Amino acid sequence: MKRINYDKLLMIPGPTMVSSEVLNTMAYPIIGHRTKEFGALLEDTVEKMKKVFITKGDVYIITGSGTAVMDMAIANTVNKGDKVLTICNGNFGERFSKIVEVYKGEVIKLEYSWGKGARPEDVKRILEENPDIKAVTVVHNETSTGVRNPIKDIGKIVKDYDALYIVDTISSLGGDYVDVDGFHIDICIAGSQKCLGAPPGISAISISEKAWDVINSTESKSFYLDIKAYRDRFESKKESPYTPAVSLIYALNKALDRVLEEGLENRVKRHERMARATVTGLEAMGIELFAEEWARSITVTSAIYPHGIEDKEFRKILSNKYNVVIAGGQGQVSGKIFRIGHMGEVKEIHILGTLAAIEMAFKELGYNTSGGVDAAKEILER
Ligand SMILES: Cc1ncc(COP(=O)(O)O)c(C=O)c1O
Incomplete structure (x- = not known):
């Protein structure tokens, strides 16, 4: 080679570039993932992640890149035939549509030409026309086009409907304004490798009470990404159900320290x-x-x-x-x-x-x- x-x-x-302070943590010895020490590390990382998301809801750390939590958001909320409004003005908005199709949901696309931002009034119009929409997906920062969508204003609209508000903040969290509870976001997803300054490979997902109601009445169509398995294991033992990327959690924890210190x-x-x-x-x-x-x-x-x-x-x-x-x-x-x-x-x-x-x-x-x-x-x- x-x-x-x-x-x-x-x-x-x-x-993105990772600080040596964060990189160095990846050289720490591996600890057992079914131990009290790991439980404390995972809990601490989740608490820091909640501060960055700005949420009192539940947060889980998932071993898998950002697409894993995009997939998780849909797999746990969308049944066959459920209508999902996907806001599309770039590659990652489109990805949500493709995931909804995999789970046999009915995609209602709100499309803009690439380079243009999504308009909240269009979201309102479509929700008015389709009161049975179950979820709205939007990408905060459309990395493929350099467009920032107005997630705060869209949130103000979606909150008045039954639909869940699912937001991808993979390339914005830790770099742009994200306030999960303040923006009425039901499911927010983030990746380690962008504005948070950690290496790639893990991701995070936040779940509101409204989202739990939907998740509890939806049959998960994934084994690895069944959010209930993460909830049950975390609540009972402060663990993740399957072997986590221990070294990446060391790194994410340190990266979150840096975010919160700044x-x-x-x-x-x-x-x-x-x-x-x-x-x-x-x-x-x-x-x-x-x-x-x-x-x-x-x-x-x-x-x-x-x-x-x-x-x-x-x-x-x-x-x-x-x-x-x-x-x-x-x-x-x-x-x-x-x-x-x-x-x-x-x-x-x-x-x-x-x-x-x-x-x-x-x-x-x-x-x-x-x-x-x-x-x-x-x-x-x-
Ligand atoms: C906005 C956005 N969503 C989703 C993804 C997919 O994340 P990953 O490549 O970590 O699976 C990316 C990656 O570039 C992204 O920028």
């Missing part, structure tokens, strides 16, 4: 500042942004390639010559946009370095531009 270059600046929208409000402000610097730098280079302005994410910025710049060639130069890794577009915008993740541990130097590398790579490919770094510096000096 070719030696891996570990020295690259990871500016993709997850997984403070949720400060953390969001830092992410806003990094996003502003990135956006200002790109605009100064004459680059057009992809997401519409009112719905722009503060954890990932998406931008349209200038004419003549080829995606793979551009990102190859960035990675091989300047050691900066960013992401391309997914699905229908593949080759058309690039995405810069500024999540988790991101700091000023990472934004400036990324913009400088982008300027140099553009120049090499014939798009002569400058001024991006200076414009970003101006924002960061304030």
